[in-house]
Structures are given as structure tokens and as C-alpha cells.
Amino acid sequence: MWLVVSDSHDNILKMKEIEKIIEKEKITTVFHCGDFVAPFVLPYLVKDGVNFFGVFGNNDGEKLLLFQKSNGRIRPGPLEITIGDYKIMMMHEPYALKSIEKSNIYDFVFFGHTHEIVERKEGDALIVNPGESSGWLTGVSTVALIEPLEKKAKIIKI
Template identity: 35%
Template sequence: MIMKVGIMSDTHDNLSAIRLAVEFFNREGVNLVLHAGDFVAPFVAKELSNLKAPLKGVFGNNDGEREGLREKLGIKDDILTLNLDGLKVVMLHGTDERVVEAFAKSQLYDIVIRGHTHKYGIQEVGRTIVVNPGEVCGYLTGIKSVALLNTTEREVRIINLKTGEILGIISL
């Protein structure tokens, strides 16, 4: 089975941008969506509920209404570990760069998913790939972006939601 995973971060209550991401993930037929934090407020659940795939996420530093996010979206962790089709994945918001670096350097994970910086990027640290999908909201960089992980092809792509342009690509 082909497993496609949508990866997003830093939505910051931007409902129109969240709608773009949801439409993109639904069009791509993803099996799972991962959110690396900074939903901000529980009212984003309405747009996120339009996802055809299940959503898993972690808290970010701007997620003040944690109880509401827990209740509406089931978010309950600061760090989440997953096994995705044989790939060991850890996801965190990434507020402390030392923690992100420690996860990457530990070589315990195939993929470290992080957000916080609002800058999209893919970095290799030994055998570990660090993926930052960038910001869905587009507030800091002006670029609304997400990432797609295809576990069958062992590939990660970062996509500009407005233009469809591939901003980064790596094979695992």
C-alpha cells in the first residue's frame, strides 16, 4: 500500500491558508496528516475537520488553549513518535534547537519533523532527515508551504501551496 503523509506546521489561525492545505492534502489523497504545532486556537478545528485523512499533531509554543485543542483535535503531546511504513519518525515543534539537533544526531529516527522557524527546509544529518514543512500561514516568509512524505517511494517534497512549485525534494 502506498502511504502518503501530509506534513504541515505553523497554521497560526489563518483559516484561508488552512483551507488551501486541506484541499491540497485531500486532492493528493494522503492517508495521514501530521501537524508540527502552532495551531494557536481551537476554532481551527472546523477547517481541519474537512481533512479526509486522520490528523495527528503536537503542541507548539503559541498553542495557548491546549485544553481546547486537546478536546477538539485530540492533540496531547509536545513530542510524538510514529512508525510510518517502517520509517521511524519523531515530531516536535522545535522551539529548542538543541532538542531538534539531539534527535537528529541520535540517529534513532529516519525522519525528524519540526516547525517553529516558519522556514521550509530539508536537512540530512547522518542517516536522519530533518524536515520543516515551513509555514502554512505565510505570515513571516510570505510562502504558504507543506510537505508530502511518500513512504513507498521513500521521498519527501516541500510544496508551495499557492503555486504548486516543489521547493525541496529528498529521497530517503
């Protein structure tokens, strides 16, 4: 099971809940689509035995420390990732999203920035914006659980 998170914006209370989800759901891979803000959220996401991928968002002010504290696993987006046979495109701002969706290159496209939940299929690709995990803007904190074999997403409130 994979977990997609975005726009955590330093909400440590929500990060503690996400940490519990990682353990409870036996998450194997975490994707964070940007706007961590500061590195002190990373211990809740970067776990031994769990793959972690992240991209910088427009509100990430401590980029050097985020890069260092994540052992280089947070990078500028868009970021192309391959896990097994799956090709994944990950980004914060959904620039060129329509072109990426229609390219038929990717199995999964994950993005953030808009704080709006998106869960749809475009051809064979599953397109997901998990919404905002912080809850600061909308008042609702959400993340996405991804079942990669079935290409299904489940948005859960935290």
C-alpha cells in the first residue's frame, strides 16, 4: 500500500496522525507532493523500511535542510519515478498536467498545491491530488491510500 500526502504546512498534529496511518496500513511507500514548509515534519514521514519520495512546493522555505534531512529524497518537481513496472510522475503545482495525463507514459500522476481532492483515471493512469493534509485552508485534512496493483485510490480524512 502506498500513501500520497501533500500540503502538510507544518501541521505537526496531523503529521502524528499520518505517522499512525503509515504503521496501521503497513505503507511501503510514501509520496509527499510538496509544501512541507520546514524539515521538522520529516520524522513522521521518513521511516526505516518505508520508501520515501518528495518534491518541493512553493511554500517550502528550508529547501537545503529538507534536502539534507531527507537524505536527498526531496527534489524539485516534476519528478519521474519508477517502482517495479510502474512509472510515476510527481509534482507540486499541476503545470502541464493535461499533457502529462494524455501522454500515456505514466501509471500514476500525483500532485498537490490546489488543496483540492482529485481522483480520476485518464486512460490507464490514475491521477491523484490527496487534498491538503494540514487542513489549514479547507478545514479538512486528507491523504490518499493507493493500491498500486489495482490502480485504486482511497481518500481518507485524518
